[in-house]
Amino acid sequence: MSGFEFTHQRPTLIDDPPLTDDERAFLLQETEITEDDLTPEAYERVRVTMERSMLAADVAACADALRVDEVASLLRWSRDAVIEAVSTGKLFSVARLPRGDHLLPRWQFTDGKVLPDLASVLESLRELEKHPLGIEAWMAHEDEDGEILNGMSPQQWLAKGGDVRGVLRLIEEASWGRM
Template identity: 35%
Template sequence: MTVALETVLARAGLKVTADEFLSLVEDAANRLTPPQKDPAARFTESERAALTEVGLDLAPYDDGEEDPRARTVAEQAVLWDTALSVAQAADRVGVDTSRIRHRVAARRLIGWKGRGGWRLPAWQFTDNDVLPGLETVLTALPGDQPALVVANFMTTPQEDLAIGDRPVSPREWLMAGGNARRVADLASTIGTPA
């Protein structure tokens, strides 16, 4: 399995050994809630009724069913592995490391503190700078959103952002010179009911 995993990691451009990646996966899985075969068990009778009424399926998982945490764990591991350290971000942007820390503190960059120090998601950088319009977007973004939610939003095509007739991700939109205010308006709705 190690050779197959190393092949997949290399094709995906992830600079991590199979053992390191598996350690990231284990860490991500441990941070999530434990598997729950019966989702309804977490709720009171009235909560179950309300959730079922709006269409949520609270039926117990079958043994053959995929664990819904698996994709999140994999995405979290990739997000962590591709994130930049403060020093890497400073080198990329051409500033001192203290300037990067200041930007994180001022919410002009996002990051999280983990083993080994601060990590900053790579999607918010270009080859030699910060993503154009990022500060406008981050200002509008609800502050309670996890890094993985923000990363998925910024890297997933959105119907409201199109280049030609092709929906693009907010990151791609900003890289192409699109209006940051449009992305900020979309970002401001993350975590709110549809």
């Protein structure tokens, strides 16, 4: 099993590959897009905006994360044990840094311990290929209808000792809609 380091691909813009005449006609007839929206200058504005948004998301994903040494101290593990846990998918790393360091989001720790059943949750989440912020938001999002996690978020549910099967069920349901 490989580690759970997030990498994500940059989305493809509308002009890559160029629109066919039929696609262009559809967009102009069936949406609020205008000819001005389909110019090279408009594409460039969208590309720059998307790059800025993705960079901001990457920064946000790393802003509240812990480095390997901090996690080792928190858990009272060796540095090597933390790195091994990342490489085996037992801990979630949002970034690999130089010299083998990683950034690990805080949400996966509670009361100086790894969130209960985190490894099985990460294994299921890995298949969804979401950005680290998407995973973090999902783990913090409350079960709105309360049917599965009694109105708690997956992180809260697991931290309080809830049965991991409820979280895995939500992941399975989310995978149908690709979160």
